[in-house]
Amino acid sequence: MTSVTVRVPAKVNLQLSVGPRRDDGYHDLVNVFHAVSLFDEVTAWDAPRQDTAGPGVTASGEAGSVDGSPDGSVSVAVEGESAARVPLDGGNLAVKAAVALAARAGRRPDVRLRIRKSIPVAGGMAGGSADAAAALVACDALWGLGSPREELMEIAAELGSDVPFALFGGTAVGTGRGEKLTRVPVAGRFHWVFALAEGGLSTAEVYGECDRLREATGEQVGWPSASDDLMAALAIGDAKALGAVLSNDLQPAALLLCRPLARTLAAGREHGALGALVSGSGPTCAFLAESEDHATTLATALEAAGVCRTAVTASGPVPGAEIV
Numbered sequence: 046m047t048s049v050t051v052r053v054p055a056k057v058n059l060q061l062s063v064g065p066r067r068d069d070g071y072h073d074l075v076n077v078f079h080a081v082s083l084f085d086e087v088t089a090w091d092a093p094r095q096d097t098a099g100p101g102v103t104a105s106g107e108a109g110s111v112d113g114s115p116d117g118s119v120s121v122a123v124e125g126e127s128a129a130r131v132p133l134d135g136g137n138l139a140v141k142a143a144v145a146l147a148a149r150a151g152r153r154p155d156v157r158l159r160i161r162k163s164i165p166v167a168g169g170m171a172g173g174s175a176d177a178a179a180a181l182v183a184c185d186a187l188w189g190l191g192s193p194r195e196e197l198m199e200i201a202a203e204l205g206s207d208v209p210f211a212l213f214g215g216t217a218v219g220t221g222r223g224e225k226l227t228r229v230p231v232a233g234r235f236h237w238v239f240a241l242a243e244g245g246l247s248t249a250e251v252y253g254e255c256d257r258l259r260e261a262t263g264e265q266v267g268w269p270s271a272s273d274d275l276m277a278a279l280a281i282g283d284a285k286a287l288g289a290v291l292s293n294d295l296q297p298a299a300l301l302l303c304r305p306l307a308r309t310l311a312a313g314r315e316h317g318a319l320g321a322l323v324s325g326s327g328p329t330c331a332f333l334a335e336s337e338d339h340a341t342t343l344a345t346a347l348e349a350a351g352v353c354r355t356a357v358t359a360s361g362p363v364p365g366a367e368i369v
């Protein structure tokens with residue numbers, strides 16, 4: 046095999062409950078992840094041993110090459126949505142994934158990667174994590190490793206708490222730091238609009254602001270648990286009920302750090318969104334629509350209102366990273 050392409054979805058959090066800050070700085074979370082049809086695509090090519098000059102496959106001309114190990118190399122090119130904001134060195138999560146998988150397999154990580162982005166960068170939709178999951182699946186196939194899913198899930202959890210869900214897909218409750226996943230039964234399909242903002246928000250900064258706000262207000266936070274009403278709405282495919290129970294504990298912090306988002310959320314509600322919330326750590330805003338047609342109308346209305354850079358429609362749940 047000389048190349049493998051993997052398609053991987055973005056996620057939106059239907060519930061993001063943030064527990065008290067732990068001694069290690071992380072928070073215990075209850076995270077209801079939902080994979081939506083907004084996809085990045087990662088292609089992995091065989092890279093001959095000496096080939097470290099860059100992939101030569103990118104239309105955008107953005108390419109970088111990094112040493113993956115003392116005796117191997119990974120090169121990466123990125124194109125598409127906000128590609129210029131994606132690192133092209135060892136900080137790229139897809140590169141990290143290729144290096145981690147090669148180390149586990151005891152081989153050289155010689156590979157050329159190309160990432161086609163549609164998932165907003167630093168948008169609260171786990172785009173970098175998605176690319177890492179896609180790179181794991183692509184390199185595993187390219188190198189003929191045949192790793193069991195559980196092993197890829199283990200490597201994924203080491204790479205970041207949102208990476209396992211990008212492999213898992215569908216709808217799932219994540220606990221711990223978000224990486225322990227339990228599948229949630231869902232009837233039917235839900236239609237979404239995502240309002241993409243100018244720029245991004247740093248996840249660490251949003252968590253920091255959330256801690257600061259809680260300290261300032263003396264808010265006592267209990268141990269989080271998955272909402273029964275949310276599970277019931279998903280099980281029967283009731284979009285109206287789902288819209289009423291969407292929740293995100295990071296939203297107040299994201300709104301403080303990015304004040305225009307309040308207007309974006311209000312505009313979506315004015316145009317009949319069944320639910321409106323900041324996606325993860327933001328600044329992307331997610332709107333639940335009544336139908337596919339309503340999603341299209343809502344996206345047009347949000348763009349016309351000038352409350353976002355662009356608005357895209359998607360539906361969920363969809364499967365996790367898969368070879369195309």
Ligand code: ATP
Binds near residue numbers: 130131132139245327
């Ligand atoms: P999450 O929802 O998991 O908190 P996010 O969607 O807000 O994440 P990402 O798009 O994953 O944010 O990007 C976060 C940062 O990760 C970016 O600012 C970028 O510098 C870095 N990064 C590393 N690799 C990638 C990648 N392949 N795609 C996008 N960003 C990447």
